[in-house]
Amino acid sequence: MRSPLLSPRWLGIHLLVVLLAAVCVAGTSWQFVRAFEPDREVITNPVEDLDGAVPLSDLLEPGEYMHPDFFANNAVRATGHYDAEAQLLVPRVSGGVGGYDVVVPLVTGEGTAVTVNRGWAEEGQDIPPVPEGEVTATGWLLPPVRAEGAVPVDVSEGQVGRIATSVLVNEWDYRLYEGYVILPAQDPATDSLTPVPPPEPPTETKVNWRSLSYTVQWMMFGVSGVAFWILLMRREVKEARSRGERASKDGGTARGGEDQPAAADS
Template sequence: MRFPLLQPRWIGIHLAAVVVAVSCFGLGYWQYVRAQEPSREVITNPLQDLDEAARLTAVLTPGEYMPDDDANRAVTATGTYDADARRLAPALSPDGDEGYYVVFPLVTGDGVAVAVNRGWIRAEDIDRVDELPAPPEGKVTVTGWLRPPQTAEDGYVPLTVPKGQIDRISPAVLVNEWPYRLYEGYLTMAEQDPADPPAAASAPHTEVIPPPSPPTEIIWNWRSLSYAAQWVIFGIAAIVFWISLMRRENGSGRPGGEAPEDRVGDEESDAQRSAAAAS
């Protein structure tokens, strides 16, 4: 046949090669776009204005999963502090100084509580933590920002976790510390009614640290970027294999670039010339 690459079986091979190549490059582009999106551990929601705070019970249900979209949402919670259940969680200040978050459970209902981060103290004040003013007694309304459970990568990891401390603010950790059913997230306090009682001038004080603002630059997800490169390589390999098959079919891959039919004709001509010479 004059055009072997247009035979029905080759048309099927052409279509399959095009589909495979286009699919690989399309998946590579999709992974490239995903590589420019933050991973699930990165919070992209801006801090909501406290004037727009909603009731915690309208946002979350105790024990249920906290959606990522609720991170940095302004909420209010009303309850009573369990002053005897204070825990300290290691944390870095915005300037990178080591210290601790002071965390209390705010009991909002029968056997239900939310962890409240009431502020940050310096690491050198850890021995004077008992001098901190106790939280107000009775009903308290706390307004702040809802935060997802901390992971092991948040803050810094202490060498040891003494009694009265936790390695991170997470219900998975606090459920073993407090006898309450907990909300999935925790509350970073911004305002409180009534306010804390005044502390002695010489006593250490807690510093309210709002959650960090979400990043505005592109945060490359290197895993997705590597997947994008792999898909592109697969697409190139499919094209190379396709071209190799066509070259083999046309005989361009043989020595001298001769097609099989040309070589057969040359062999017959040589045989005829040999026979003529012998006669």
């Protein structure tokens, strides 16, 4: 006897359930990944960020505290002129080679400036002059280097131990913006220097509870659909078996009724 679950109607139901299961698995997987991704509002693409750089003055005022969670790694731009005579070197080892970060104040207004890290130079390397006249520097805003994260070094004249506003205010007669700006490779101020790499997207994850709730909903919907499909199949098989038993019983009754008259005639 052919299974009732192989009828055209049931083949269509099977196909529909397979499609439903595939959609639910995909939806569950997608929402689960989103639930444990870094916050999409802070994930950055450094190249694209430069196209949307905002004026530094829109984020901070000179001397204002910079909250790293709110302002760090933002693409910013600032217009002014470099104070070449105030340029300083910050000792730093890169790839096992000794050298210096080259920092210079970009004067943005009367008595105000922002620290710009032009890039890294190997020890003994000639450092090119900064561009003259008015410039617009576009780069990424980084928080000051903390004292506990810096390696103590003996610095000479024209050098400082770390890039931090609290250190640089003792060297420069400006009201400084908190933090400092690193420049992309195409900026003229980085000429022949090794640009500091742009900040990486954050690696820590935050639970997105809305996406997590969607994950549960997709999973429950898929499980419910499969469970309903199984119940329908069991009911269909049970009804087909009942119909078969009734048909068999009715057939036996009919045969028994035909035999009785023959016995009476004899």
